[in-house]
Amino acid sequence: MIHIPLWKRLVVLITVIFGVLFAAPTFMDEKTVETLPNWLQEQVNLGLDLQGGSHLLLEVDVQSALKDQAGFLADDARKSLRKARLKFSNMRVEDLTVRFKIDNLSDRQAIHKALARQDIETKFDEATSEFSMKFNEAEIEQKKKLLVQQSREIIERRINALGTREPNIQTQGTDRIIIQLPGVSDPGKVKDILGKTAKLTFQMVHNQYPTLNSTGGRVLPGTIAVPEDPSQVRGNREPITYLVKKQVLLTGESLSNAQPGFSENNAPVVTMRFDTLGARKFGEITKQYTHHQLAMILDGKVISAPNLNEPILGGNVQISGSFTVEETVNLSILLRAGSLPAPLNVLEERTVGPDLGADSVAAGENATVVAIVLVFVFMLVAYSLFGLFANIALAFNLVFLISALALTGSTLTLPGIAGIALTLGMAVDANVLILERIKEEIRGGTKLIQAIDAGYKRAMATIIDSNITTLIGGLALFFFGSGPVKGFGVTLCLGIVISMFTAITLTRILAVSWFKWAKPKTLPI
Amino acid sequence: MRGLQLVPYNTKIDFSGRRLWAYALALFIILGSFTALFTKGLNYGIDFKGGLLIEIRTPEKADIAGLRSTLNGLGLGEVKLQDFGTDRDVLIRIEQQPGGEKAQLVALQMVKSTLGDQVDYRRVETVGAKVSGDLIKNGVMAVLFAMAGMLIYIWIRFEWEYGVCGILAQAHDVIAVLGFYAISGFEFNETAFAALLTTLGYSINDTVVIYDRLREDLRKFKTTPVRELVNLSANSTLSRTVLTAGSTLLALFALYIFGGPVIENFSMPIIVGIIAGTFSSIFLSANLLLFFDLRKKKEEEPVPSGPISK
Numbered sequence: 001m002i003h004i005p006l007w008k009r010l011v012v013l014i015t016v017i018f019g020v021l022f023a024a025p026t027f028m029d030e031k032t033v034e035t036l037p038n039w040l041q042e043q044v045n046l047g048l049d050l051q052g053g054s055h056l057l058l059e060v061d062v063q064s065a066l067k068d069q070a071g072f073l074a075d076d077a078r079k080s081l082r083k084a085r086l087k088f089s090n091m092r093v094e095d096l097t098v099r100f101k102i103d104n105l106s107d108r109q110a111i112h113k114a115l116a117r118q119d120i121e122t123k124f125d126e127a128t129s130e131f132s133m134k135f136n137e138a139e140i141e142q143k144k145k146l147l148v149q150q151s152r153e154i155i156e157r158r159i160n161a162l163g164t165r166e167p168n169i170q171t172q173g174t175d176r177i178i179i180q181l182p183g184v185s186d187p188g189k190v191k192d193i194l195g196k197t198a199k200l201t202f203q204m205v206h207n208q209y210p211t212l213n214s215t216g217g218r219v220l221p222g223t224i225a226v227p228e229d230p231s232q233v234r235g236n237r238e239p240i241t242y243l244v245k246k247q248v249l250l251t252g253e254s255l256s257n258a259q260p261g262f263s264e265n266n267a268p269v270v271t272m273r274f275d276t277l278g279a280r281k282f283g284e285i286t287k288q289y290t291h292h293q294l295a296m297i298l299d300g301k302v303i304s305a306p307n308l309n310e311p312i313l314g315g316n317v318q319i320s321g322s323f324t325v326e327e328t329v330n331l332s333i334l335l336r337a338g339s340l341p342a343p344l345n346v347l348e349e350r351t352v353g354p355d356l357g358a359d360s361v362a363a364g365e366n367a368t369v370v371a372i373v374l375v376f377v378f379m380l381v382a383y384s385l386f387g388l389f390a391n392i393a394l395a396f397n398l399v400f401l402i403s404a405l406a407l408t409g410s411t412l413t414l415p416g417i418a419g420i421a422l423t424l425g426m427a428v429d430a431n432v433l434i435l436e437r438i439k440e441e442i443r444g445g446t447k448l449i450q451a452i453d454a455g456y457k458r459a460m461a462t463i464i465d466s467n468i469t470t471l472i473g474g475l476a477l478f479f480f481g482s483g484p485v486k487g488f489g490v491t492l493c494l495g496i497v498i499s500m501f502t503a504i505t506l507t508r509i510l511a512v513s514w515f516k517w518a519k520p521k522t523l524p525i
Numbered sequence: 526m527r528g529l530q531l532v533p534y535n536t537k538i539d540f541s542g543r544r545l546w547a548y549a550l551a552l553f554i555i556l557g558s559f560t561a562l563f564t565k566g567l568n569y570g571i572d573f574k575g576g577l578l579i580e581i582r583t584p585e586k587a588d589i590a591g592l593r594s595t596l597n598g599l600g601l602g603e604v605k606l607q608d609f610g611t612d613r614d615v616l617i618r619i620e621q622q623p624g625g626e627k628a629q630l631v632a633l634q635m636v637k638s639t640l641g642d643q644v645d646y647r648r649v650e651t652v653g654a655k656v657s658g659d660l661i662k663n664g665v666m667a668v669l670f671a672m673a674g675m676l677i678y679i680w681i682r683f684e685w686e687y688g689v690c691g692i693l694a695q696a697h698d699v700i701a702v703l704g705f706y707a708i709s710g711f712e713f714n715e716t717a718f719a720a721l722l723t724t725l726g727y728s729i730n731d732t733v734v735i736y737d738r739l740r741e742d743l744r745k746f747k748t749t750p751v752r753e754l755v756n757l758s759a760n761s762t763l764s765r766t767v768l769t770a771g772s773t774l775l776a777l778f779a780l781y782i783f784g785g786p787v788i789e790n791f792s793m794p795i796i797v798g799i800i801a802g803t804f805s806s807i808f809l810s811a812n813l814l815l816f817f818d819l820r821k822k823k824e825e826e827p828v829p830s831g832p833i834s835k
Contacts, residue, residue, distance in 0.1 A: 347626060347653040366784075386528070387528055414787055418792065426776075433734065465733045469678055472671055476674070481718070482715065
């Protein structure tokens, strides 16, 4: 006689109870869920394709930042060589490598010594008598990691400042950042705010020749030509190109705060506050250059170039260009969040409107319900009462699947819903295997209860082998798929694992209990 | 009340006797698929080709011809329109714009300002060249890893011959599904790899069930020719094979009919894959084993002790 120990029955019972408990909140509205105890508040996470929202995949332009850094490396090398009075010529940066020619071969050792640093590799090419130096691999990796990490932090700050609901920001691979914004159906504003590096510098405008026009188009030594930001050009005038001294006096990094506001004339302005050191520096600058013009340069464009009428000592500065209110809001977000260490490129953008999401959920639910009904009827027709047992197991499979999704915090996507319906279709496989085996045993003349026992025992190895191979396919999807497809892998894998429990343990208890109670002469399968 | 015997249980179908026909059919499917793949090719979606995809809902019945000529006038290269779901829904596909990611966004702006505020943008996707390359690479990797994983698992649980034959049958299924994509012109995007892997997973499941039975029969009937055992194992699991395929196909047809346009494009290839997989499991995977001498090693092993005794 087959016997299922009490503890096993209890474990199954408890699992079933908890399965139902954890699946339930998903079907409640938010208010009801809030009244539940904390541990029971988990609902299934809907993917952006189901709830609507924007998905952005950004690439941190690491190369351009590394190029800048190679430039600094060249500056350092120049300084050290000059300090050591070593002669060189034609110093340039190519492929992140600083190259220069040396005049005296006898200087080689001294140059090596002067340039020696832990994070760089130097090489000397006999044929061209050229030195080359670059960051070593470890250093480059380190820098890349740092760049992506910093970018992520700044993106986070900028997006949080926009007030989006539950943004999700993650790094992917070595140089990519994924941003998911539920409920955002037009990511234009987000892209605007991420499209700016927001590198703010304060530089003096040339005193005598403030604009390119005043020199007749000639750029004076020690200065660079910087165009005016087009958004600042109102009315019919031509945009100005300023001649700005190369020396950077202060950068946005010295800011401690920036807020949108209004000037005395009620024009939109951005009010900035420097940190202690920045305030002192700014005070000195304004003292030294009173009555000169100070350019505030954002991402290579002059946003404002006011005259310094008097020293400004408190550390509070207003940028008053011709801004709209929205521009001052955005600019202050950018200044507060800090500048990106490298530019960002949008590689991929996917936006789903809320209507389409709701339609998809409805269609997915319909399809799943129809799939379940069809499979139920099919199993009843094929196996009668034992089909009913299988169906009960199938229903719990669905319940467990939902609670597993909620508990693991997995995301349900549209292909994920398809995965659920599909797993339900495939989940009956274990029961089909068992029931077919039982039938065979009975045909072979085995006694009923032993046939049931043998059916479960013998089908077991097959069920495990066949399910594990299917699971391998699901896992491949989970690890290699992205977004919605990953969601399909999740439901497929969970469904398979759960079906091994429900289809074997649950139906077995049902079948054996029924058998002991009804003591049938023939099996209704 | 008894359940209906949907599939007769004492079938004696000579699967191995018809194996040459099965091989011929498989070969035909494979060659046909390759021909379609090389002549017609796959209809790559934006996941793999890059470009723009916009799903709009117009306030009234969409004038696709009108929209097509308007959008083609923008000079954005190839623009494809298709009704999608209801007659107010239109799917617009615009090819990858030369000039990188920025150019895509510019194109999107152009389309939006041309279509105006009247339409509802239900879905907007832009995929750049870098991402599409990665997605394809990941998809291919997923299929290869899954096949390798399955091969190794079967090798460990059975013998290497079983693994090899199982994977050959899998390859048939993958090629058949790819062929279906090429012939039907169904859009080949990232979900296509989900369809391929589902097919793989389902078909290997089927195959393992038959292998499992064959292994058991090989132990039970030591003198029966392997060819007959192949038949026996395929026949005795036939009822299960058909019933499981039946319930899975029922679920898939429900998805195809009620799941909406996205799921529809995804479930049809899986339906084809399940049919191909069922065929390959019954006719290919076990028959292919006849190329090997399965008894050679088995003879020396002791009879396994276990519940099998009669």
